[in-house]
Amino acid sequence: xxxxxxxxxxxxxxxAGLEDGMTVIAGGFGLCGIPENLIAEIKRLGAKDLxxxxxxxxxxxxxxxxxxxxxxxxTMIASYVGENALFEKQLLDGDLEVILTxxxxxxxxxxAAGAGIPAFFTATGYGTPIGxxxxxxxxxxxxxxxEESIKGxxxxxxxxxxxxxxxxxxxxxxxxxxxxxxxxxxxxxxxxEELVEPGELDPADIHTPGIYVDRVIKGNxxxxxxxxxxxxx
Amino acid sequence: xxxxxxxxxxxxxxxAGLEDGMTVIAGGFGLCGIPENLIAEIKRLGAKDLxxxxxxxxxxxxxxxxxxxxxxxxTMIASYVGENALFEKQLLDGDLEVILTxxxxxxxxxxAAGAGIPAFFTATGYGTPIGxxxxxxxxxxxxxxxEESIKGxxxxxxxxxxxxxxxxxxxxxxxxxxxxxxxxxxxxxxxxEELVEPGELDPADIHTPGIYVDRVIKGNxxxxxxxxxxxxx
Amino acid sequence: MALTREQxxxxxxxxxQDGSYVNLGIGIPTLVANYIPDGIEVMLQSENGLLGxxxxxxxxxxxADMINAGKETVTAIDGAAIFDSAESFAMIRGGHVxxxxxxxxxxxxxxNIASWMIPNKLVKGMGGxxxxxxxxxxxxxxxxxxxxxxxxxxxxxxxxxxxxxxCIRRVLTDLAFLEIKDGAFHLLERAPGVSVEExxxxxxxxxxxPEHVPxxxxxx
Amino acid sequence: MALTREQxxxxxxxxxQDGSYVNLGIGIPTLVANYIPDGIEVMLQSENGLLGxxxxxxxxxxxADMINAGKETVTAIDGAAIFDSAESFAMIRGGHVxxxxxxxxxxxxxxNIASWMIPNKLVKGMGGxxxxxxxxxxxxxxxxxxxxxxxxxxxxxxxxxxxxxxCIRRVLTDLAFLEIKDGAFHLLERAPGVSVEExxxxxxxxxxxPEHVPxxxxxx
Numbered sequence: 001x002x003x004x005x006x007x008x009x010x011x012x013x014x015x016a017g018l019e020d021g022m023t024v025i026a027g028g029f030g031l032c033g034i035p036e037n038l039i040a041e042i043k044r045l046g047a048k049d050l051x052x053x054x055x056x057x058x059x060x061x062x063x064x065x066x067x068x069x070x071x072x073x074x075t076m077i078a079s080y081v082g083e084n085a086l087f088e089k090q091l092l093d094g095d096l097e098v099i100l101t102x103x104x105x106x107x108x109x110x111x112a113a114g115a116g117i118p119a120f121f122t123a124t125g126y127g128t129p130i131g132x133x134x135x136x137x138x139x140x141x142x143x144x145x146x147e148e149s150i151k152g153x154x155x156x157x158x159x160x161x162x163x164x165x166x167x168x169x170x171x172x173x174x175x176x177x178x179x180x181x182x183x184x185x186x187x188x189x190x191x192x193e194e195l196v197e198p199g200e201l202d203p204a205d206i207h208t209p210g211i212y213v214d215r216v217i218k219g220n221x222x223x224x225x226x227x228x229x230x231x232x233x
Numbered sequence: 234x235x236x237x238x239x240x241x242x243x244x245x246x247x248x249a250g251l252e253d254g255m256t257v258i259a260g261g262f263g264l265c266g267i268p269e270n271l272i273a274e275i276k277r278l279g280a281k282d283l284x285x286x287x288x289x290x291x292x293x294x295x296x297x298x299x300x301x302x303x304x305x306x307x308t309m310i311a312s313y314v315g316e317n318a319l320f321e322k323q324l325l326d327g328d329l330e331v332i333l334t335x336x337x338x339x340x341x342x343x344x345a346a347g348a349g350i351p352a353f354f355t356a357t358g359y360g361t362p363i364g365x366x367x368x369x370x371x372x373x374x375x376x377x378x379x380e381e382s383i384k385g386x387x388x389x390x391x392x393x394x395x396x397x398x399x400x401x402x403x404x405x406x407x408x409x410x411x412x413x414x415x416x417x418x419x420x421x422x423x424x425x426e427e428l429v430e431p432g433e434l435d436p437a438d439i440h441t442p443g444i445y446v447d448r449v450i451k452g453n454x455x456x457x458x459x460x461x462x463x464x465x466x
Numbered sequence: 467m468a469l470t471r472e473q474x475x476x477x478x479x480x481x482x483q484d485g486s487y488v489n490l491g492i493g494i495p496t497l498v499a500n501y502i503p504d505g506i507e508v509m510l511q512s513e514n515g516l517l518g519x520x521x522x523x524x525x526x527x528x529x530a531d532m533i534n535a536g537k538e539t540v541t542a543i544d545g546a547a548i549f550d551s552a553e554s555f556a557m558i559r560g561g562h563v564x565x566x567x568x569x570x571x572x573x574x575x576x577x578n579i580a581s582w583m584i585p586n587k588l589v590k591g592m593g594g595x596x597x598x599x600x601x602x603x604x605x606x607x608x609x610x611x612x613x614x615x616x617x618x619x620x621x622x623x624x625x626x627x628x629x630x631x632x633c634i635r636r637v638l639t640d641l642a643f644l645e646i647k648d649g650a651f652h653l654l655e656r657a658p659g660v661s662v663e664e665x666x667x668x669x670x671x672x673x674x675x676p677e678h679v680p681x682x683x684x685x686x
Numbered sequence: 687m688a689l690t691r692e693q694x695x696x697x698x699x700x701x702x703q704d705g706s707y708v709n710l711g712i713g714i715p716t717l718v719a720n721y722i723p724d725g726i727e728v729m730l731q732s733e734n735g736l737l738g739x740x741x742x743x744x745x746x747x748x749x750a751d752m753i754n755a756g757k758e759t760v761t762a763i764d765g766a767a768i769f770d771s772a773e774s775f776a777m778i779r780g781g782h783v784x785x786x787x788x789x790x791x792x793x794x795x796x797x798n799i800a801s802w803m804i805p806n807k808l809v810k811g812m813g814g815x816x817x818x819x820x821x822x823x824x825x826x827x828x829x830x831x832x833x834x835x836x837x838x839x840x841x842x843x844x845x846x847x848x849x850x851x852x853c854i855r856r857v858l859t860d861l862a863f864l865e866i867k868d869g870a871f872h873l874l875e876r877a878p879g880v881s882v883e884e885x886x887x888x889x890x891x892x893x894x895x896p897e898h899v900p901x902x903x904x905x906x
Contacts, residue, residue, distance in 0.1 A: 003704055003705050003726075003727030004705050004727050004729065004765075029514045029515075029533075029537075029551070030514075030533065030537040031530075031537070032514070032530065032531060032533045032537070033531065055551070078591060079591050079592060079593050079594070080590060080591035080592070080593040081589065081590065081591050082590030082591060083537075088589065091589060092586075092589075098589075100589075100591045100592060102592050102593075102594070102595075102596035102597050103513065103551065103555065103592070103593050103594040103596075103597060104513075104551075104552075104554075104555025104558060104559050104594060104596075104597030104601075105555075105596075105597065106551075107550070107551035107552040107554070107555050108348075108350070108552055108555065110552070111552040111776075112353070113780075114776060114780045114782075115341075115772075115775075115776030115779055115780045116355065116356065116776070116778075116779030116780040116781060116820075116821055117341070117353050117354060117355060117779070118354050118372035118373070118375075118377055119353070119354045119370075119372060119377075120345070120350050120352070120353040120354070121350060121351050121352045121353070122349065122350060122559060122600070123349065123559070123600040123601070124559060124596050124597045124600040124601070125596050125600070126600070126631060127578075127628055127630065127631025127632070128596060128627065128628040128629060128630065128631065129583075129627045129628070130592075130596065137352075139351035139352060139381070140351070142351075144351055144352075148372070163765055165729070165738075165765045167765060167767055169437070170437070170550075171437070171531045172437065172529065172531040172532045172542075172548060173512075173514055173515050173516055173531060173532055173533055173534075173548060174530075174531040175437075175515055175548060175549070175550050176514050176515050176550060176551050177550070177551045178550070179550045179552075180550060180551060180552050183776065183780065183782075197764075198763075198764045198765025199764030199765055202438075203738070203762055203766040203767050203768045204402070204403070204404075204405065204408075204438070204440075204768050205435075205437070205438040206767035206768075206769070207437075207550075209737050209767035209769060209773075209777070210729070210737070210765070210767065211707050211729070211731070211737055211777055211782045211783070212777075212782060223530035223531070224530070225528070225530045225533075225539060226533070226537040227533075227536065227537045227538045227539065228528060228539055229522045229523075229538040229539050229540070230522055230523055230524060230525050230528060230539065231521060231522040231523070231524060232524070232525075233524055236484055236485050236506075236507030237485050237507050237509065237545075262734045262735075262753075262757075262771070263734075263753065263757040264750075264757070265734070265750065265751060265753045265757070266751065288771070311811060312811050312812060312813050312814070313810060313811035313812070313813040314809065314810065314811050315810030315811060316757075321809065324809060325806075325809075331809075333809075333811050333812060335812050335813075335814070335815075335816035335817050336733065336771065336775065336812070336813050336814040336816075336817060337733075337771075337774075337775025337778060337779050337814060337816075337817030337821075338775075338816075338817065339771075340770070340771035340772040340774070340775050341772055341775065343772070344556075344772040346560075347556060347560045347562075348552075348555075348556035348559055348560045349556070349558075349559030349560040349561060349600075349601055350559070355779060355820070356779070356820040356821070357779060357816050357817045357820040357821070358816050358820070359820070359851060360798075360848055360850065360851025360852070361816060361847065361848040361849060361850065361851065362803075362847045362848070363812075363816065396545055398509070398518075398545045400545060400547055404751045405749065405751040405752045405762075405768060406732075406734055406735050406736050406751060406752055406753055406754075406768060407750075407751040408735055408768060408769070408770050409734050409735050409770060409771050410770070410771045411770070412770045412772075413770060413771060413772050416556065416560065416562075430544075431543075431544045431545025432544030432545055436518070436542050436546040436547050436548045437548050439547035439548075439549070440770075442517050442547035442549060442553075442557070443509070443517070443545070443547065444487050444509070444511070444517055444557050444562045444563070445557075445562060456750035456751070457750070458748070458750045458753075458759060459753070459757040460753075460756065460757045460758045460759065461748060461759055462742045462743075462758040462759050462760070463742055463743055463744060463745050463748060463759065464741060464742040464743070464744060465744070465745075466744055
């Protein structure tokens with residue numbers, strides 16, 4: 001490694017080391033803030049039997065949805081899959097294992113993995129199918145269930161700006177799961193809209209410090225909008 | 234309540250409701266970023282038998298150290314108390330109960346309290362006196378101990394700027410424990426150097442969103458420096 | 467007459483208190499934002515990471531990076547804060563949101579709610595709903611009182627997989643406003659023109675009816 | 687001759703790899719920053735919430751809000767990040783820091799370390815040390831080999847309350863550089879002019895000595 005220069009210039013380099021059977025954690029919420037080119041590279045590489053961890057699974061033909069087309073995903077860990085017909089079909093046909101996980105629990109599982117916390121208690125899901133088979137314990141008279149962290153072999157992240165040290169900022173609500181995913185990858189790859197020089201980002205407002213980031217690549221993004229709601233003047 | 238105006242104009246209002254025996258969580262690291270005027274108000278109010286949760290306990294005559302003078306603190310939960318002679322004396326004399334807690338565990342206990350997580354596993358302290366009497370569990374072959382969250386009746390916080398909604402930013406490393414304390418109080422009081430209008434702080438760079446904050450007060454600060462280290466030109 | 471979706475939103479909005487943080491679910495709850503009374507300041511939390519959600523954007527303001535939890539393009543008010551999903555659910559799970567309004571398939575007399583799955587038929591996932599019902603002290607559930615076929619959705623015991631156990635206290639349907647306590651639905655108000663008898667007929671769980679059941683007051 | 691504190695820092699600095707994130711404890715470890723070899727980029731993590739700690743400030747740069755974990759006034763480099771204590775220890779506990787250098791009262795052949803408390807005598811607290819030793823994969827412990835009275839601090843079993851169990855792999859003393867493995871101290875290097883016999887005499891725990899023990903290479 002040449003000091004802290006984490007910038008790579010090809011998507012092949014960005015995803016180098018991805019193998020069949022790995023776990024990939026992806027940032028994004030719906031189609032907002034998804035690492036669209038890193039996902040496309042996974043499709044190009046053709047890695048199979050992946051476990052993918054992401055709040056959603058994209059839509060038919062875009063985002064993580066494209067990994068369903070060649071059945072690259074074996075197990076999907078997500079909170080919401082409502083916008084994806086191919087997903088629903090593979091699930092109902094039994095071609096895809098799906099572990100539905102409450103959104104807050106999913107976010108916390110990623111954060112916990114990055115923070116060296118192997119498990120935590122939450123009230124979320126107690127008394128529901130999500131709590132079945134999990135340890136229940138009362139604190140202050142209220143029941144909680146034990147949830148374990150999720151670590152990824154890769155984390156794929158979409159951000160706005162990064163410097164070569166891997167310091168990252170996100171834009172608006174495209175932040176969502178991205179900073180959490182970034183902490184949870186053995187190899188964390190961030191694709192950004194803009195590269196800046198170290199010192200250009202205010203130290204107080206770095207959303208993901210470079211210590212979590214292994215590779216940075218500048219990409220071009222379609223940024224598809226899922227539901228264009230407007231008001232007229 | 235008049236909408237979201239959380240600004241109060243006197244320290245008496247800021248600390249209204251503090252009672253003997255309560256738990257107070259305080260931000261700050263050493264003397265950096267401590268809510269010095271809120272601490273002074275606690276001294277003025279004379280509340281006794283307090284449990285105080287803070288990384289340090291100030292120094293003799295400044296910061297939380299002044300609450301030792303009239304023995305207002307019954308129990309201190311802290312990670313480091315090395316800079317305080319009166320503290321060490323009260324501890325060795327048995328006048329003060331001290332629960333030493335590893336710094337990272339302390340920070341996480343505050344964060345967990347604010348985040349609805351009653352307990353979490355950490356490797357920190359396993360095999361040491363800190364782990365004694367705590368549940369041990371292995372994850373992936375490594376032992377961890379179970380630590381519970383700490384909630385405060387009050388959280389007292391020092392920040393740089395706030396708007397009337399209670400959105401807060403901190404300055405440099407005066408951030409430290411403050412954002413965590415802010416989430417963990419039943420009543421969270423923030424004293425700031427500057428009040429700004431809503432919209433002046435960039436939404437992407439709010440360090441503590443107003444939802445955690447109950448009262449905001451503008452103060453004047455001494456900001457004492459513990460170890461002035463300089464280099465010469 | 468049963469309430470329209472807009473009227474349901476209008477009635478829920480009356481429950482919102484000045485200076486409160488509110489999370490509005492997808493569907494009818496989203497409409498509630500349009501009926502917040504004048505003079506009341508409310509901060510809307512959107513669980514994808516936005517506190518202080520504003521109106522929909524004008525055409526030239528639309529930004530793919532600025533959406534709400536329903537994936538709709540939105541704006542932020544002055545004084546908004548944007549954060550990551552872990553922080554967002556720290557707020558929710560930690561009990562910092564004052565009011566949550568969300569839809570359901572079924573609720574029951576013990577405050578259980580089912581809203582995320584119909585076995586072998588519909589699997590969309592729970593999204594943030596399980597965290598919201600576990601974290602909020604104060605939840606209003608909005609739903610139609612019965613299915614199109616006249617089957618009650620207010621039950622003795624939920625039949626579908628639960629979203630949360632024992633967490634719902636208030637239900638607004640198109641026919642009535644009810645409180646859940648002591649193992650029963652307590653009828654608080656009825657929709658204008660809807661009779662107590664109709665509500666009784668369409669409520670499968672135990673219903674407690676006081677002597678006088680006022681009609682809801684809605685603006686024309 | 688036993689190493690000076692400065693020489694100890696110098697030797698530790700040789701272990702630092704290009705592009706690594708390093709946390710330096712109070713005392714001798716802090717001095718390590720002065721000896722990082724040219725051409726090597728290191729990012730110093732200070733557990734009070736600073737990644738990219740820089741030099742001490744000039745007099746007119748001193749800022750009460752800009753300190754390190756030793757409570758000293760410092761500066762930040764270009765490309766630094768500042769964050770809260772939970773985030774800081776997420777980095778540490780999560781194993782993202784590449785190297786931790788910290789002092790100790792005692793270490794033993796099983797990699798146990800005691801550094802925070804002497805019962806009935808000294809109670810300063812563990813600060814971040816317990817998290818650091820639990821979180822880092824790679825720790826170098828710096829300490830004097832023995833007390834002023836000649837009592838070894840490299841033991842068969844720590845006698846003081848532990849900071850961490852089984853976590854220390856490398857120890858640099860004023861006399862030697864040692865690796866801990868298989869229940870013994872393995873002598874890697876000796877300080878210039880210090881004999882193997884002296885090290886053996888002052889090491890209470892099991893010591894493995896290879897045939898050839900090189901002297902440390904230090905700049906003059």
